[in-house]
Amino acid sequence: MAKRRRNGRGAPTISDVAEQSGVSRATVSRAFGRPELLLPETVRRVQAVARALGYEPNRTARALSTGRHGNIGLIVPDIANPFFPPLIRAAQAAADAADYCLILGDSNEDPEREDLLANKLAVQTEGLVLASTRLSVERLRAHAERRPLVLVNRDVAGIHRVLIDTATATISAMEHLVELGHTRITYVGGPATSWSSQQRRRAVNRAAKRLRVEAIMIPSRGPTYAAGMASTEMVLASGATAAVTFDDLVAQGLLAGLADRKVEVPSQFSVVGCDDVLAATMHPSLTTLSNRSADAGRVAVDLLVSSFTTEQPAVIRHLLDSSLVVRNSTSLAPSRACGGGGPAA
Amino acid sequence: MAKRRRNGRGAPTISDVAEQSGVSRATVSRAFGRPELLLPETVRRVQAVARALGYEPNRTARALSTGRHGNIGLIVPDIANPFFPPLIRAAQAAADAADYCLILGDSNEDPEREDLLANKLAVQTEGLVLASTRLSVERLRAHAERRPLVLVNRDVAGIHRVLIDTATATISAMEHLVELGHTRITYVGGPATSWSSQQRRRAVNRAAKRLRVEAIMIPSRGPTYAAGMASTEMVLASGATAAVTFDDLVAQGLLAGLADRKVEVPSQFSVVGCDDVLAATMHPSLTTLSNRSADAGRVAVDLLVSSFTTEQPAVIRHLLDSSLVVRNSTSLAPSRACGGGGPAA
DNA sequence: CTGTTAGCGCTTTCAG
DNA sequence: CTGAAAGCGCTAACAG
Numbered sequence: 001m002a003k004r005r006r007n008g009r010g011a012p013t014i015s016d017v018a019e020q021s022g023v024s025r026a027t028v029s030r031a032f033g034r035p036e037l038l039l040p041e042t043v044r045r046v047q048a049v050a051r052a053l054g055y056e057p058n059r060t061a062r063a064l065s066t067g068r069h070g071n072i073g074l075i076v077p078d079i080a081n082p083f084f085p086p087l088i089r090a091a092q093a094a095a096d097a098a099d100y101c102l103i104l105g106d107s108n109e110d111p112e113r114e115d116l117l118a119n120k121l122a123v124q125t126e127g128l129v130l131a132s133t134r135l136s137v138e139r140l141r142a143h144a145e146r147r148p149l150v151l152v153n154r155d156v157a158g159i160h161r162v163l164i165d166t167a168t169a170t171i172s173a174m175e176h177l178v179e180l181g182h183t184r185i186t187y188v189g190g191p192a193t194s195w196s197s198q199q200r201r202r203a204v205n206r207a208a209k210r211l212r213v214e215a216i217m218i219p220s221r222g223p224t225y226a227a228g229m230a231s232t233e234m235v236l237a238s239g240a241t242a243a244v245t246f247d248d249l250v251a252q253g254l255l256a257g258l259a260d261r262k263v264e265v266p267s268q269f270s271v272v273g274c275d276d277v278l279a280a281t282m283h284p285s286l287t288t289l290s291n292r293s294a295d296a297g298r299v300a301v302d303l304l305v306s307s308f309t310t311e312q313p314a315v316i317r318h319l320l321d322s323s324l325v326v327r328n329s330t331s332l333a334p335s336r337a338c339g340g341g342g343p344a345a
Numbered sequence: 346m347a348k349r350r351r352n353g354r355g356a357p358t359i360s361d362v363a364e365q366s367g368v369s370r371a372t373v374s375r376a377f378g379r380p381e382l383l384l385p386e387t388v389r390r391v392q393a394v395a396r397a398l399g400y401e402p403n404r405t406a407r408a409l410s411t412g413r414h415g416n417i418g419l420i421v422p423d424i425a426n427p428f429f430p431p432l433i434r435a436a437q438a439a440a441d442a443a444d445y446c447l448i449l450g451d452s453n454e455d456p457e458r459e460d461l462l463a464n465k466l467a468v469q470t471e472g473l474v475l476a477s478t479r480l481s482v483e484r485l486r487a488h489a490e491r492r493p494l495v496l497v498n499r500d501v502a503g504i505h506r507v508l509i510d511t512a513t514a515t516i517s518a519m520e521h522l523v524e525l526g527h528t529r530i531t532y533v534g535g536p537a538t539s540w541s542s543q544q545r546r547r548a549v550n551r552a553a554k555r556l557r558v559e560a561i562m563i564p565s566r567g568p569t570y571a572a573g574m575a576s577t578e579m580v581l582a583s584g585a586t587a588a589v590t591f592d593d594l595v596a597q598g599l600l601a602g603l604a605d606r607k608v609e610v611p612s613q614f615s616v617v618g619c620d621d622v623l624a625a626t627m628h629p630s631l632t633t634l635s636n637r638s639a640d641a642g643r644v645a646v647d648l649l650v651s652s653f654t655t656e657q658p659a660v661i662r663h664l665l666d667s668s669l670v671v672r673n674s675t676s677l678a679p680s681r682a683c684g685g686g687g688p689a690a
Numbered sequence: 691c692t693g694t695t696a697g698c699g700c701t702t703t704c705a706g
Numbered sequence: 707c708t709g710a711a712a713g714c715g716c717t718a719a720c721a722g
Contacts, residue, residue: 011467011468011491013698013699013700014699014700015699023708023709024708024709024710025699025700025701025709025710026700026701026702026708026709026710026711027707027708027709028700029699029700029701029702030701030707030708033700033701037707037708038707038708039707039708042707042708054464054487056464056465056467056468057468057699057700058409058468058469058698058699058700059465059468059469059700060405060408060409060414060468060469060698060699060700061409061698061699061700061701061714062699062700062701063405063700063714064403064405064406064409064698064699064700064701064714064715064716065699065700065701065702065713065714066700066701066702066714067714069405071448071469078434079430079433079434079437080430080431080434082427082430084430085424085425085427085429085430086425088424088449089423089424089425089451092424092449092450092451093451093453096450096451096462101448101450101465101466101469102448102449102450103416103446103447103448103449104433104437104447104448104449105437105441105446105447106434106437106438106441108438117441120446121446123401123404124404124405124414124416124446252626278623278626281597281623281626281627282626282627282628283627283628358714358715358716359715359716359717360715368692368693369692369693369694370693370715370716370717371692371693371694371695371716371717371718372691372692372693373716374715374716374717374718375691375692375717378716378717382691382692383691383692384691384692387691387692402715402716403714403715403716405714405715405716406698406714406715406716406717407715407716407717408698408716409698409699409700409714409715409716409717410697410698410715410716410717410718411698411716411717411718412698468699
């Protein structure tokens with residue numbers, strides 16, 4: 001049987017289903033949108049015909065009629081950064097479960113691009129999730145005024161946000177290192193505008209002060225292997241015996257840089273990563289902080305979706321905690337007699 | 346001055362602009378879409394009124410009327426599989442460059458879900474890219490009839506497709522292993538319905554025959570670490586001294602399984618991965634086949650977009666080649682005198 | 691060049 | 707419970 005295309009576009013419409021099942025178009029519409037208004041028998045019959053025809057409600061038409069698009073947007077700085085795929089995946093699953101489609105944007109770590117993307121997506125989504133956004137507070141406020149907005153790992157008052165709290169786990173990492181005898185510890189940062197990196201930097205500083213050890217801040221160009229590797233020189237020059245890094249990628253780069261310089265990990269130098277994205281597969285396996293990115297994606301989408309329906313008077317700030325995962329890239333500090341890197345004011 | 350809400354009730358429409366500027370709605374539409382059909386003076390006047398009113402064309406309405414949403418869909422089996430993020434990233438960049446938005450779907454390796462997703466996306470996209478699709482040929486044909494479609498790593502006649510050819514590189518891998526003295530080699534497969542896996546299985550068989558060595562096929566449950574690990578028993582039982590695996594994930598699992606059983610790689614056993622997604626960071630670093638997934642994503646989207654505009658009489662089958670990357674997981678076969686795994690018919 | 695007239699596919703009163 | 711009819715905002719023939 002040849003398939004007919006009534007509308008020249010190929011997809012069966014509500015009219016096809018109506019005709020085939022001998023009801024009106026309104027009834028078909030109800031069978032999908034508000035089945036409780038219909039005889040169960042009718043619903044079943046219509047659904048059956050719909051399935052047979054391969055009918056799928058046209059969301060664009062629905063959107064025009066109702067003002068709701070059934071789309072939500074998600075913008076991340078870099079899809080290929082292993083931190084994000086689990087987040088994206090969970091977000092997409094949550095969106096799907098709520099019958100929304102996920103439109104994905106990649107800002108390539110560029111605030112301008114991110115702003116453009118957010119504008120572009122705003123017109124065809126009911127709401128946006130911005131993960132690790134690099135936008136200014138003003139731009140974020142502007143977007144939030146226009147559409148429901150949920151931030152991931154960015155803490156702006158007045159906007160829904162879900163935050164992975166690595167501060168506590170970072171402090172655990174510092175305690176872990178100090179217990180191992182390290183007294184001079186560097187923090188190798190991530191992107192300057194990253195909330196996560198600032199949070200971790202502060203945690204390192206605070207812990208160092210409390211534990212009475214030296215903390216040395218080292219910037220890095222970004223959350224990449226290359227940036228980690230490039231930081232090796234400065235890390236070594238600082239005289240530290242251990243490093244806490246922005247994430248596993250930076251840690252991995254640093255590890256490679258240390259290996260190049262014949263510095264053995266963990267016997268001569270200890271390294272702590274963050275996010276546990278490749279920590280288990282590395283050699284030596286990496287001491288790191290546990291990853292919650294999937295949870296963050298799910299929670300963010302759920303929060304966004306629920307903000308559509310329920311009148312949400314209170315802005316929600318959802319915290320996800322993280323913990324230290326000890327593996328093999330950290331160990332006792334090298335004896336001071338041997339290394340040149342003792343604590344020197 | 347209070348800001349008006351955009352897309353909700355109260356946003357100025359084409360009718361408002363028409364009324365205010367004393368022209369018909371069609372004229373306003375043309376002033377935006379096809380200004381060359383109008384008197385410059387008219388265009389200017391209409392634009393002025395539109396700007397004064399804060400009018401912004403409603404893309405949803407336009408989409409409903411024209412059938413062009415400016416969206417394209419991309420469905421992958423698993424976003425979190427490291428093979429896909431580069432593909433997704435490149436696809437999204439290409440889409441963005443052509444001024445399209447990318448709607449992402451994750452089928453979770455489930456054909457039913459994939460079919461549903463494809464239907465859902467079909468109504469709000471101008472075309473679809475299906476990467477490593479698990480759908481049957483019939484379903485693919487059905488979808489292709491409905492909307493422009495581009496397949497990645499699936500070879501179906503009559504449908505645009507971009508294929509990463511790993512067959513040649515797989516043969517190189519076999520030659521490499523045979524040169525190292527291996528005479529009994531297993532292939533640890535991926536998903537049964539995966540075109541890529543079938544392609545590689547065939548290549549292994551063909552090469553084995555030509556090189557006069559034994560090839561043993563071992564199925565695996567999927568493209569995962571766990572599946573690779575679970576295959577260890579059978580791999581060892583086969584008496585082989587080397588394995589070519591579906592991808593780096595499976596290879597990684599196998600490596601872990603071998604380590605558990607105190608089988609040393611590469612001295613006692615050689616392993617070849619595929620896709621080079623984590624090969625460099627592993628220990629031992631993995632001999633593998635180079636990755637073209639980013640190129641595949643880019644080419645697929647470009648192909649799709651160009652198929653919208655140009656009348657495309659010929660179906661395109663775009664091949665991307667891959668090559669062997671030798672690292673440290675392959676070496677000379679263990680001497681036959683020692684191991685129990687000599688070639689035995 | 692510009693206006694008129696039909697829809698695009700779906701939802702939603704309002705009757706029955 | 708179900709149907710008829712009126713749009714949502716915009717575009718696209720077809721006239722003039």
